[in-house]
Amino acid sequence: MDHFTPLSALIGGVLIGLAAATLWRGTGRIAGISGIVGSLLSPAPGDGGWRIAFLAGLIAAPPLYRAAGGAMPEIAVSGSVALVIAGGLLVGFGTRLGGGCTSGHGVCGLARLAPRSIAATLLFMACGFASVFVVRHVVGA
Amino acid sequence: MARVLVALAAGLIFGLGLTVSQMINPAKVLGFLDLFGDWDPSLALVMAGAIPVAALGYRLARGSRAPLFADAYAAPTQSAIDRRLVAGAILFGVGWGLVGYCPGPALASLAVGPWQTALFVAAMLLGMAGFRAVQSVGTRRLKQA
Numbered sequence: 641m642d643h644f645t646p647l648s649a650l651i652g653g654v655l656i657g658l659a660a661a662t663l664w665r666g667t668g669r670i671a672g673i674s675g676i677v678g679s680l681l682s683p684a685p686g687d688g689g690w691r692i693a694f695l696a697g698l699i700a701a702p703p704l705y706r707a708a709g710g711a712m713p714e715i716a717v718s719g720s721v722a723l724v725i726a727g728g729l730l731v732g733f734g735t736r737l738g739g740g741c742t743s744g745h746g747v748c749g750l751a752r753l754a755p756r757s758i759a760a761t762l763l764f765m766a767c768g769f770a771s772v773f774v775v776r777h778v779v780g781a
Numbered sequence: 782m783a784r785v786l787v788a789l790a791a792g793l794i795f796g797l798g799l800t801v802s803q804m805i806n807p808a809k810v811l812g813f814l815d816l817f818g819d820w821d822p823s824l825a826l827v828m829a830g831a832i833p834v835a836a837l838g839y840r841l842a843r844g845s846r847a848p849l850f851a852d853a854y855a856a857p858t859q860s861a862i863d864r865r866l867v868a869g870a871i872l873f874g875v876g877w878g879l880v881g882y883c884p885g886p887a888l889a890s891l892a893v894g895p896w897q898t899a900l901f902v903a904a905m906l907l908g909m910a911g912f913r914a915v916q917s918v919g920t921r922r923l924k925q926a
Contacts, residue, residue, distance in 0.1 A: 643812055645803060649823040652802020653830020659795035660831070661838020666787030668848035668855050671795060671835075673885040678909045690788035695888060697792025702800045702893045704793070713800065715890050716808040717897035723879055728887075728901040730876025732908020735884060738869020739859065742883040743795075745870075746828060749857075751835035759862045764874035771878025772814040 660748050663694070672744020673698070674735035719775075738764075784850040796889045802827045805890040807881030814878050 660671040667690055669676075676691050683691065706712045717724065735741040738760055740749060745764070749757020803809045804827055812821030847853055877883050882901050890898050 643809070643819070643821045643823070645823050646826050649802045649826035650830040652798040652800070652804065653827035653832075654834050655794055655798030655801060656827065657831035657834025657836075657838070659791045659798060660835040661842075662794060663788060663791035664835075664838055664848070664854070665842050665845075666791065666849050666851075667784050668851045668853055669788075670855070670857065671791065673883075673888065674909070677884060677888065677906070678912075681906075681910055681913055689785045693785040693789040694792035694795075697789045697794075698796040698799075698885070698889050699792075699891050701793045701796025702805060702889055705797055705800050706893065710800070712893065713803040713806045713809070715806050715894040715898065717880065717882075717895055717901070718808065718811075719880060719897075721897075721900065724897050724901050725904045727876045727880035727882065728904025729908040729911070730872050730879065731883060731887075731901075732905035732910075733912045734869045734872030734874070734876055734908075736869070736909050736912035738866050738873055739857075741873060741885070742877075743885050747831045747835055750828070751832045752839055752856075753836075754857065754860075756857075756860060756862055756866055760866055760870040763867060763870035764877060767871050767874025768814045768878040769816050771875045772811055773817060775879060776815055777817055 656743075656747060657751070660743075660751070670744055670748045672740050672748060674732075674741040675739070675744055678732075678736045734764075787850055795885065798827075798831070799886055799889045802830075805886045805893070807886070809881075810883075810886065811878075811881035814881070 663669050663671045676694055680688060680691050702712065740757065740760060745757040745760040750761060799805045802823070804824065809821065810824060812819065813824035880901060884905065887898060887902050887905060891902060
């Protein structure tokens, strides 16, 4: 466990929770990234602006943090082009079909103790573990 | 306008959290998902930090009738654990494990990641659009039946 970074993980987590609470109190919306993006593909009238603003903040935050002198983590994407495309397609389709991702189900849904989100989180975590096991220890072995 | 500014601030804080916690690095996420390798529990601590703070936010908001800058709270209405939820969570989990990206970190690292990040996001958007296409075909069939 050489790479374990408990303190920065906890601080980052608190910020993510704060962002979810801010979005809820301010706009009455759940901070589920797949829903915020996915609904932009066909926004209801007047419902697109806050989504674009949230996503702009999300994308601008890392470069701003770096510009302010923050330590930028390495961003390492491994795997072939085919693997990256397959992963993207599955994540996009699956999160829309299942009505949420790590943020909507995993953080907001668990915080609301929603049974749907608890079930979804257990399932996608288990499948994530299984997927990495197959890629790294079965195929990659 | 205030609603848009609050959303922008929430997005900035969310992205900052993903950066500080290093969750924008897919290798870090894969380190958590690799139970049988050199396991890195950091992602669990990100959730342990995020969930109680979000829960407190939702709880405090119960005392108010409406959000500050919108007409009503848009709480999720679905409650059934149905086949769609199960199938979607399974597909998402498999895809998450292939690359180590879920939607938030993939988007947050767009401006600072390698070209593969943009490729992943493009495929993810295509997958979302594909879901919409399948869904609208299904809705049309239901109406015809």
